[in-house]
Amino acid sequence: MSDSRPVHILQGCGVTCATTDLPVLKPFRAPPIAPSGLAAPVVIGGAALTCVALLFGASLAHAQLGAATGRDGALAILLRWAPLIFQGFLFNILISFLAMALGTVVGVVAGIAQVSLAAPVRKSAWALTQFFRNAPWLVLLFYAMFLLPFEFRVLGLTIAFPAWVKAIIGLALPVAANVSEIVRGGITSIPSGQWESAESLAFSRRQTMWMIILPQAVKRMIPPWMNLYAILTMATTLISVVGIQDGLSITRGALIAESRPDLMIPMYLLLLMMFFAYCYPIARATLALERRFSVRA
Amino acid sequence: MIASFFTWLNDAYGLNFSIFYDAFDQARFLKGLWTTVYICLVSITASVVLGLLGVWVAGGRSRLGRLTVRIYVQFFRNTPPLVQLSFFYFAVGGLLPTIGDGAGAQVPLVGGTGWAIIALSLFAGAFNAEIFRAGIEAVPSTMVEAAESLGYTRFQSMVRIVLPLAFRICLPALNNNLVNLVKTTTLAYAIGVPELLYAASQIWSEVLNVREMMNVLLVAYVLLVAVLVWLMSRWERAMRIPGYAP
Amino acid sequence: MAGRHQLGDPVVVVRGVEKSFGPLTVLKDVGLTVRRGETVCIIGPSGSGKSTLLRCINALVPISKGSITVAGREVNDPALDKLALRRDVGIVFQQYNLFPHKTVLQNVMMAPIHVLKQDKAPVEERARRLLERVGLSAKLAAWPGELSGGQQQRVAIARSLAMNPKVMLFDEVTAALDPETKKEVLVTIQDLAADSMTCILVTHEMGFAREVADHVYFTDGGVIVEHGSPEALFGTPREERTKAFLDKVL
Numbered sequence: 001m002s003d004s005r006p007v008h009i010l011q012g013c014g015v016t017c018a019t020t021d022l023p024v025l026k027p028f029r030a031p032p033i034a035p036s037g038l039a040a041p042v043v044i045g046g047a048a049l050t051c052v053a054l055l056f057g058a059s060l061a062h063a064q065l066g067a068a069t070g071r072d073g074a075l076a077i078l079l080r081w082a083p084l085i086f087q088g089f090l091f092n093i094l095i096s097f098l099a100m101a102l103g104t105v106v107g108v109v110a111g112i113a114q115v116s117l118a119a120p121v122r123k124s125a126w127a128l129t130q131f132f133r134n135a136p137w138l139v140l141l142f143y144a145m146f147l148l149p150f151e152f153r154v155l156g157l158t159i160a161f162p163a164w165v166k167a168i169i170g171l172a173l174p175v176a177a178n179v180s181e182i183v184r185g186g187i188t189s190i191p192s193g194q195w196e197s198a199e200s201l202a203f204s205r206r207q208t209m210w211m212i213i214l215p216q217a218v219k220r221m222i223p224p225w226m227n228l229y230a231i232l233t234m235a236t237t238l239i240s241v242v243g244i245q246d247g248l249s250i251t252r253g254a255l256i257a258e259s260r261p262d263l264m265i266p267m268y269l270l271l272l273m274m275f276f277a278y279c280y281p282i283a284r285a286t287l288a289l290e291r292r293f294s295v296r297a
Numbered sequence: 298m299i300a301s302f303f304t305w306l307n308d309a310y311g312l313n314f315s316i317f318y319d320a321f322d323q324a325r326f327l328k329g330l331w332t333t334v335y336i337c338l339v340s341i342t343a344s345v346v347l348g349l350l351g352v353w354v355a356g357g358r359s360r361l362g363r364l365t366v367r368i369y370v371q372f373f374r375n376t377p378p379l380v381q382l383s384f385f386y387f388a389v390g391g392l393l394p395t396i397g398d399g400a401g402a403q404v405p406l407v408g409g410t411g412w413a414i415i416a417l418s419l420f421a422g423a424f425n426a427e428i429f430r431a432g433i434e435a436v437p438s439t440m441v442e443a444a445e446s447l448g449y450t451r452f453q454s455m456v457r458i459v460l461p462l463a464f465r466i467c468l469p470a471l472n473n474n475l476v477n478l479v480k481t482t483t484l485a486y487a488i489g490v491p492e493l494l495y496a497a498s499q500i501w502s503e504v505l506n507v508r509e510m511m512n513v514l515l516v517a518y519v520l521l522v523a524v525l526v527w528l529m530s531r532w533e534r535a536m537r538i539p540g541y542a543p
Numbered sequence: 544m545a546g547r548h549q550l551g552d553p554v555v556v557v558r559g560v561e562k563s564f565g566p567l568t569v570l571k572d573v574g575l576t577v578r579r580g581e582t583v584c585i586i587g588p589s590g591s592g593k594s595t596l597l598r599c600i601n602a603l604v605p606i607s608k609g610s611i612t613v614a615g616r617e618v619n620d621p622a623l624d625k626l627a628l629r630r631d632v633g634i635v636f637q638q639y640n641l642f643p644h645k646t647v648l649q650n651v652m653m654a655p656i657h658v659l660k661q662d663k664a665p666v667e668e669r670a671r672r673l674l675e676r677v678g679l680s681a682k683l684a685a686w687p688g689e690l691s692g693g694q695q696q697r698v699a700i701a702r703s704l705a706m707n708p709k710v711m712l713f714d715e716v717t718a719a720l721d722p723e724t725k726k727e728v729l730v731t732i733q734d735l736a737a738d739s740m741t742c743i744l745v746t747h748e749m750g751f752a753r754e755v756a757d758h759v760y761f762t763d764g765g766v767i768v769e770h771g772s773p774e775a776l777f778g779t780p781r782e783e784r785t786k787a788f789l790d791k792v793l
Binding site: 048051131134135136137138139140142143146147230233234235236237238240241248252255261264265267268269271272275276279280283 | 379387483511515518
């Protein structure tokens with residue numbers, strides 16, 4: 001165990017590096033995913049995917065073998081449904097894009113409001129953020145679905161509000177609250193020296209915010225923002241609970257249509273693998289970005 | 298007194314908060330609340346245990362053990378919890394045998410609540426494993442060295458020195474994750490567990506007071522989360538060490 | 544000054560030790576002998592492998608080649624009972640490494656109770672005496688974060704002494720302290736040495752080495768360049784490298 005610790009290597013190899021002699025706690029950052037002692041992350045992701053794929057294949061084989069004559073083989077059924085499930089999955093992704101976009105726009109405004117100098121603005125932005133952050137996503141989704149009108153009448157125009165648009169708004173609410181927190185955290189993490197030097201150069205507060213603070217803060221906001229996107233993508237499956245057709249509801253529908261209990265595991269695993277194949281690379285990219293940006297901090 | 302206020306509110310303004318004056322609705326709501334709290338308590342405990350187990354195995358000698366933990370963590374972090382829950386309840390649950398419930402009906406071995414707890418514990422446990430690992434890594438290796446040189450075994454130094462320090466370090470992230478867990482219990486609605494959201498939906502589909510129940514729900518969850526956060530901050534304060542700021 | 548007490552049998556014998564971290568060789572054919580009651584100082588430029596050597600003696604770092612014997616036990620033996628070794632060898636680090644979540648008294652009491660499984664009462668008695676000996680009886684209930692560097696280091700010394708070791712290793716224990724607090728720690732070590740504790744010190748404090756050591760080793764680049772009594776090494780160094788180093792630091 002002691003053989004691989006860097007402390008000894010540095011002490012023995014003639015390198016004088018800038019160290020402190022006092023016990024120092026390494027900075028703790030809430031981890032999206034941290035590296036393991038194993039080889040490249042590709043190995044782990046690949047291993048995970050392989051394991052699931054093996055499980056998938058095994059359950060599929062089991063279902064295939066168990067197929068009575070006259071009934072379709074399990075593989076055939078799966079291949080028949082897979083494109084539809086994939087389309088549902090793509091719909092999930094579409095929802096995630098739109099909800100993220102909407103939530104980000106609103107969240108940035110709320111986040112900047114949270115650092116406003118006007119107390120009422122700041123306090124109400126804070127209260128709204130805390131409220132929507134602490135509410136379960138499904139409840140907010142219900143809220144939007146039930147309480148938003150199904151059509152909007154403004155200036156003589158009737159704008160229809162289909163269910164999936166309401167779902168996007170419902171998902172965008174917690175996203176906006178979290179983005180607001182991320183933005184606030186990013187802005188407050190910029191050292192006060194930046195504000196002071198900008199002020200001494202006679203920049204107005206708005207100029208300071210948009211020309212000096214935000215450009216620097218954006219970089220720090222990106223990893224948690226990407227992390228939030230991954231969470232949102234996984235949360236899009238909630239829309240199946242409020243009756244919108246998505247990957248999960250199509251999977252369930254397929255299973256009901258086929259009514260083959262031995263197909264349940266392979267079909268669910270198929271959907272899980274799709275999400276994993278999409279979200280895992282995002283998570284690793286987030287980690288890489290975070291490490292790259294943190295070097296300078 | 299509360300009941301009469303809300304009855305008046307309903308009569309005067311049409312704001313129907315039936316759970317405050319109707320005994321049946323109130324009972325349903327409270328039962329839903331209790332089910333949610335029950336699921337939260339069990340899942341929080343189980344997920345913390347799972348996280349500790351994951352960290353212990355991940356730091357151990359067995360290569361297979363380390364790989365298993367990594368795969369477990371990555372899988373549960375990168376797939377939707379609702380699909381995980383559905384997988385457990387429908388797919389795995391559907392394959393388990395049923396047992397007789399004594400009244401002649403066949404009941405599944407593990408009910409909806411049970412699967413909700415299992416799925417949620419596994420989900421939150423994966424996150425906890427990562428959080429604990431980062432906390433343990435943030436404890437200076439010199440502390441471990443000192444413990445080792447005093448003769449502590451790996452288990453002893455982990456339990457008596459590393460974990461107490463790691464807990465203090467990762468408390469904010471753990472807090473965050475447990476709050477998330479409380480919010481995620483609403484997913485159990487999808488498999489028919491009679492938790493708070495389900496109870497509320499039953500009430501509003503009968504009494505047709507969707508707007509009021511929604512607001513009550515939001516407030517209820519915010520309060521639940523607030524209680525949890527308050528408990529965690531009490532615990533954090535109790536664990537504070539003078540002169541030590543992680 | 545040194546050598547005022549009787550020196551006993553060799554208690555630490557290091558022979559032909561080599562240690563590499565991958566392609567990097569940190570210790571090359573190192574040999575030294577420490578007798579019971581002796582105070583040995585190891586001096587040398589940074590990165591010459593001194594700290595690694597100390598950690599090898601305590602089995603914190605395994606050696607690649609050679610043999611280290613401590614109180615008759617072969618440290619390199621894979622079947623070594625590490626607990627028995629750690630009972631015999633105490634080590635004090637540069638960064639004190641006190642456990643921040645325990646009070647001073649608890650820090651000193653912990654290892655004998657948990658590792659040696661001794662009873663609480665005698666351990667507490669002994670801990671109090673040790674802390675009094677290092678001059679910190681007023682700080683028993685304090686937390687490490689509330690103490691100064693020198694005080695923490697003295698607690699660290701007391702903590703290692705609580706295990707009743709035969710040999711005490713000191714790894715540049717005053718390097719992290721400012722000059723005022725350095726002295727209190729050095730005085731503590733001097734008292735220990737005068738009490739016939741076998742001490743091996745890696746240090747940059749040449750004055751201390753001169754005064755207190757019975758024997759001094761000079762290492763550079765992972766080898767022991769020269770060794771001898773303090774008068775001989777500091778007064779009339781034989782090797783060029785020794786002379787160059789002493790010119791730089793003295």
